[in-house]
Structures are given as structure tokens and as C-alpha cells.
Amino acid sequence: MTPQPGVRHFIKDTDLSPAEQSEVLDRAAAMKADPFGSTPLAHGAARETVALIFDKSSTRTRFSLAAGVGELGGQALVVNPGEAQMGHKESIEDTTKILERAVAAIVWRTYAHEGLERMAAISHVPVINSLSDDFHPCQLLADLLTIREQLGGTEGRIMTYIGDGANNMGNSYALAGVTAGMHVRIAAPEGWGPAAAVVDEARRVAQQTGGSLEVLTDMRAAASDADVIVTDTWVSMGQEAEKEERVERFGAYQVTEEVMALAAPHAIFMHCLPAYRGFEVSADVIDGPQSVVWDEAENRIHAQKALIAWLLEKSTMAKETL
Ligand code: CP
Numbered sequence: 001m002t003p004q005p006g007v008r009h010f011i012k013d014t015d016l017s018p019a020e021q022s023e024v025l026d027r028a029a030a031m032k033a034d035p036f037g038s039t040p041l042a043h044g045a046a047r048e049t050v051a052l053i054f055d056k057s058s059t060r061t062r063f064s065l066a067a068g069v070g071e072l073g074g075q076a077l078v079v080n081p082g083e084a085q086m087g088h089k090e091s092i093e094d095t096t097k098i099l100e101r102a103v104a105a106i107v108w109r110t111y112a113h114e115g116l117e118r119m120a121a122i123s124h125v126p127v128i129n130s131l132s133d134d135f136h137p138c139q140l141l142a143d144l145l146t147i148r149e150q151l152g153g154t155e156g157r158i159m160t161y162i163g164d165g166a167n168n169m170g171n172s173y174a175l176a177g178v179t180a181g182m183h184v185r186i187a188a189p190e191g192w193g194p195a196a197a198v199v200d201e202a203r204r205v206a207q208q209t210g211g212s213l214e215v216l217t218d219m220r221a222a223a224s225d226a227d228v229i230v231t232d233t234w235v236s237m238g239q240e241a242e243k244e245e246r247v248e249r250f251g252a253y254q255v256t257e258e259v260m261a262l263a264a265p266h267a268i269f270m271h272c273l274p275a276y277r278g279f280e281v282s283a284d285v286i287d288g289p290q291s292v293v294w295d296e297a298e299n300r301i302h303a304q305k306a307l308i309a310w311l312l313e314k315s316t317m318a319k320e321t322l
Contacts, residue, residue: 008314009120010307011113011129013137013175014201018209020310021144021179028145028299028306035071035302040309042073047104050308052130053079053086055110056237060273061130061138064300065107072305074104092118100125105308111238126311128304133238134195136168139272140176141303143230146296147180150268151227155181155210160226160263162219163253163280164246165193169232169272174202178211185214187222189249219253223262230270231255231280247279255281260290268292 003009010016016024031038041048050069054062062078069076086095096119099106105126108116113134120127130138147154154177161173165188174194177184184202186193193199193215202213216222223229234250235243260269269281269291277283286293 003120004122004124006316007124007126008311009123009127010137010311011116011120011127011132012135013140013172014179014205015137016179018179018181018205021141021176024141024306024310025145025148025303027310028141028302029148031305031309032145032299032302038305038309039071039073040312041069041075041104045074045104045312047102047125048074049077049103050074051077051079051099051103051106051108053084053106053108053110054130055081055087055108056131057081058109058130060297060300061109064297065130065304068301068305068308071301072308077103087115093122095119096123099123104312126308126315128307128311131168131237133236134168134171135175136172136272137176138300138304138307139169140172141307142296142299143173143270143272144176144180145299145303146270146292147182147228147268149295149299150292151266156183157227158183158185158225158264159228159230160185160187160222161230161232162187162222162255162259163231163250164188164234164236165215166191166195167232167236170194171198173230174198174213175205178202178206178209178213181209181211183212183214185216185222185226187216187219187253189253190217192249219259220262223259226263226267228268228270229255229260229263232272233274233276234280235276250280254279255285257282257284257288260285260288270296273297 066076113132165186
């Protein structure tokens with residue numbers, strides 16, 4: 001993707017360099033401490049509306065972004081699945097050219113990641129991926145903020161993701177985790193780790209940050225001494241028809257108290273939610289004392305506010321072009 005000069009987008013975790021990711025997370029912490037202290041959408045941005053387009057359903061993303069945009073002094077325009085003409089009656093490119101005349105930023109939850117790449121290639125306002133089939137980078141900013149809060153930092157910490165390592169969360173944990181200097185372990189059945197291109201990119205980034213990425217099939221080895229244990233649903237949006245097959249494939253990869261006991265004594269449990277108790281995680285873990293999932297969900301607000309403010313600030317040319 002070659003974006004328009006002077007416009008920054010966030011459609012993949014590595015769209016922020018390690019230093020930039022850290023800057024956004026610092027800002028998120030500051031915004032959490034002072035939620036109404038920064039209103040760039042009321043003062044300084046070219047526009048005050050942020051488009052939130054959903055091709056898939058959502059609870060956390062929708063509420064956290066709508067609340068966050070309001071706290072930034074702007075207004076959120078939520079477009080629910082099936083409401084926009086984009087992709088069936090009108091091209092992504094034509095829709096982008098319309099939206100950039102009306103909004104400060106476009107946030108889009110969709111299926112094929114390629115659609116976000118096409119939008120970001122021509123948009124003069126920041127484009128943010130609020131989940132595609134390949135990545136969920138906004139979730140990872142919230143997760144890293146939570147790890148900072150709970151463990152005092154991310155660098156050198158071991159983060160173990162257990163389950164479907166080939167889904168959007170597996171890819172994003174690999175990329176965002178090493179960007180934050182973490183040692184990321186993905187535990188998944190043979191052939192269900194992140195895509196080869198993601199593994200290569202994560203290992204390149206890890207060389208700069210001192211992090212690492214390991215892909216394992218042995219969940220217990222992966223959990224050993226980990227600081228963070230994380231999982232995700234085995235049946236992501238769009239995979240409902242494969243439910244039976246997926247439950248069988250990932251059945252041995254449930255995060256239980258026995259798995260948590262292998263991790264460091266201070267280890268935390270995270271999940272992007274929604275969670276399916278008795279499948280990817282047992283109820284005693286997600287509802288137990290090591291779980292930080294509600295803080296993690298709240299942190300979507302603060303992390304995305306910081307991201308939007310940062311992207312608007314860095315996209316100086318966007319204001320001049322429109
Ligand atoms: N974690 C997450 O993206 O939640 P929603 O699907 O509810 O937005």
C-alpha cells in the first residue's frame with residue numbers, strides 16, 4: 001500500500017513503528033487519567049465526524065469508538081451492516097472519495113483486508129481497521145495498554161496466545177506483540193499458526209525491538225512461565241458454518257486453570273471477547289482472579305481515542321488537501 005503523502009492510516013499493527021506504538025500507548029494512559037482533557041475533533045481537526053462502518057456485528061468496538069469519539073469532541077456516524085452502498089452498489093474507491101469530504105477519519109470493520117488496503121491507498125483522511133479477516137489492530141492497542149497497567153510494561157514479557165493462531169487475533173498478537181518488545185508464543189494445532197508473511201514480518205520487527213515470535217503446537221510448553229495468557233473464539237465471524245469442525249480441531253487448546261498454573265504466578269488472562277465459556281476458556285479462568293478482560297474491554301476506549309488523535313495530528317497534509 002502506498003498511502004497519499006502526509007496521511008497516516010492504521011489498518012495493520014505494524015503501521016505504527018515501535019516508537020510510535022509506544023507514543024500512542026503513552027497518550028492512551030494520559031487520556032484514561034483525564035478523559036475529557038483532549039478534544040481534537042472539536043478544536044483543530046478539519047472535520048468533527050468520524051465514520052464507523054460495520055460490515056460485521058460488534059458490541060465493544062461500536063460502543064468504545066462511539067463513546068471515544070464523543071469524548072474527543074466529535075460525533076460518530078455509525079453505519080450498520082447492510083446500510084451502506086459500498087461494495088455492492090458503489091465501489092470502495094468512490095465511497096472513499098465521498099466520505100473524505102465529510103469526515104475526519106474512516107473506521108471500517110470488514111471481511112477481506114484488501115478492501116481496507118484499497119481505501120487506505122486513496123484516502124486523504126486516516127483509515128482505521130476495526131477488524132478484518134486478517135488483523136484486529138485496535139484490539140491489540142487496548143491489550144498492550146492493559147499489559148502495561150497490570151505488569152508495568154511490555155518489553156521482555158512473555159505473551160502466549162492459545163487457539164486459532166491463523167485468525168486475525170493470532171496475526172495481530174504476533175505483529176503488535178513483537179512491536180512492543182514482547183516474546184510472543186502462539187500455540188495452535190499444526191498448520192494453524194499465523195501466515196508465513198506475518199511470521200516473517202514479526203521476526204523482522206523483533207530484531208529491532210528485542211522481542212521474539214515462536215509458533216508451537218504444545219500448549220503447555222507455550223504457557224510455561226508466561227506473563228500473559230490470551231485466547232480468542234475458535235469460530236470467528238464468517239466461520240459459523242465450520243463450527244463443528246473447528247470445535248473438534250481446537251478442542252485440546254482450552255485455557256483452563258491447569259494451563260494458567262503453568263504460567264508465572266503473576267500471570268494475567270486476557271480475551272478480546274465475546275467469549276465462549278467451556279470452549280476456548282473455562283469459566284473459572286475468565287471469571288477468576290487472574291482475568292483482566294473487563295479492564296481490557298474498557299481500554300478499547302482509551303487506546304482508540306489516543307490512536308485517532310495521533311493519526312489526525314500526523315496527517316497534516318490531509319487538512320491542506322481537502
Ligand atoms: N473484541 C471486539 O472486537 O469486540 P466486538 O466484536 O464486540 O466489537
